[in-house]
Amino acid sequence: MNNAAKYVYIAFAAGFCSTSYAAESLTVTSWGGALQKHQSSAFMEPFAKASGIKVSQDEWSGELAKLRAMTESGSVVWDVIDVDPQSAEQACGQGLLEKLDYSKIVKPSSLVQGAVLECAVGVSSYATILAYNPAKLKNVPNTITDIFDTEKFPGKRTFHKSPVDTLEVALMADGVPPEKVYEVLETPEGVDRAFKKLDTIKKDIVWWEAGAQPPQLLKSGEAVIGLAWNGRVGDANKNEKAGLGIVWNGQIQGFDMWSIPKGSKNQDAAYKFIQYTLNTSNNAELSKYVDYGPTVTDALKNVSPEKLKDLPTAPENMKSFLVQNAEFWGLNGPELSARFSTWVSK
Template sequence: MTFKPFTLTLSALALAAMCGAASAEGLTITSWGGAYQKSQQEAYFKPFAAKTGTKITEEEYNGEAARIRAMVESGNTTWDLVDVDSATVQQGCDEGFLTPIDYSKFGGKEAFVKGSTNDCGIPTIIYSTIYAYDGDKLKNGPKTIADLFDTKTFPGKRALQKSPFGNLEFALMADGVPANEVYATLKTKEGVDRAFKKLDTIKKDIVWWEAGAQPPQLLATGEVVMTTAWNGRIFDANKKDGKNFKIVWDGQLLDWDLWAIPKGVKDMDAAYKFIEFAQSPVPQAEQTKYISYGPAKLEAVPKIEPAILKDLPTAPENLKNALANDVQFWGDNKEELLKRFNTWIAQ
């Protein structure tokens, strides 16, 4: 805050002291903890603090939208910025506990990976659900999303997440539906029927997984010949455990996290300054050195080291037949499709 020159009185001194204390409070930023938050510390928090002198206080949560909502409704918003997933940002916008973002300050929505923007959040990282196989066991492995369903060429068990999300999209793409027509197809009864019919073709060969650590374990033990997974889990297994797991990027299902500002923050300007820094190309590229998520800002991609870029969802080569999660579709249809999915599994 800047003051015009005036005669310094006792009350003015008190006011100046109060303002100094307020600026010293800095920003409280909440994220998901673990390796992900450590990557944010290195790429964003430390450099921003060094550049601006802003003190950053970190907190962690498990993605509970209810915590953000309760804070806003109490009139005591203590989190200035929160890293939220695509479902939470949509919920926060719909229910009004997140602040609308002025994208004109950040290059417009077209500056980010297509489909990742939201009126109440700025995209930060892109991750994806892919499928993978063990390169030591399959020398001439699968190449396309259709191969996930080809049990003649690639016999054996497949592991899929125990959820309609992802599986219905993969089934339709494997059945010949172009990626840009998948959600329009799923909005019809015929499209949903078609997806389940395709899943029927491999139903007896499916092993279900429910936790992110399971897919690499299933591949390592040889219980399955291929598995869907979150790309970061496969990358970590290769890097930390010396595995030779191969990712098939064709038909990958993209999802993302975003920076969101809860309603009622005390210093909107400071929050915007952090977002301006965090969504800029250099810090976004820097984060990829610490974790295998792609930057949401398109301008960051050319700044990523080639050896790192090839393992990211947002590498141009990997994006050729990618599908962006339709958050609104799942918000509108999740309950109905989950019920049908669970019934189908039980049959």
């Protein structure tokens, strides 16, 4: 081999090794804290061990501006991100996410309602539920809309400082059936109706912004009843002996969803990771660590009966429920958020 040929060979080999390394690594970005720790134990670490693909992790707080800056500059360093449904729809519409090829992941028909979006797929299900402090109430609530009943359940109530879920519960409390909620909320009259219902208890509301807050507000007695994420309440009951009650009737189901940022450098590895987490044998692993349900219907059989009763997707907890409408919030979220912020500040 002459010197010129040697240089060509070395350059080719270096390029091949670089490409191989890139294809065999990926960065998964989630919300940090306890959730990401549990996701790492359930998904990231086992996947890396089974596949030989190096998995790095990063954290974010859902800020689309950061994702936009990456994609527009061409310096995308994330390969899989955990997004909520409404953010996924907004980011997809703005061209910040890849449109998923479900033939590389899972049959959409095998997933629960609401877990399939064009640019995101649900990996776990959580719920906004009604939580309460039984030591502070004479009566036991039995539906999420009881949060509006100040006569039977007097005291402060706590809500997420967001229109998402809040407006839905307001309409259900005003007599709208769950299956009609988004149909009504799509109209100006429906939005007015939701805010009018909220006006009836506004003076009694304590707002929360972080998921760990409602259990603490209920434990301390600052609020006696409130909307909360089931995983946070379950964790407080198990680890802090909070003794809080949970009402599943009327729950609103949401999802942690995987998306691939537009311009990801390691899309093959990203698809392998997502497919792994949605394999029937693996999808319920997160439920061992936190009270989040699997999104693959058949994965429920891998959950113990003791654990199943604490999950949003357990059949006995889904007798009356609403699934967050990601398309609705993707389209109407900015406008309703602005109106909600104005209403809160008045």
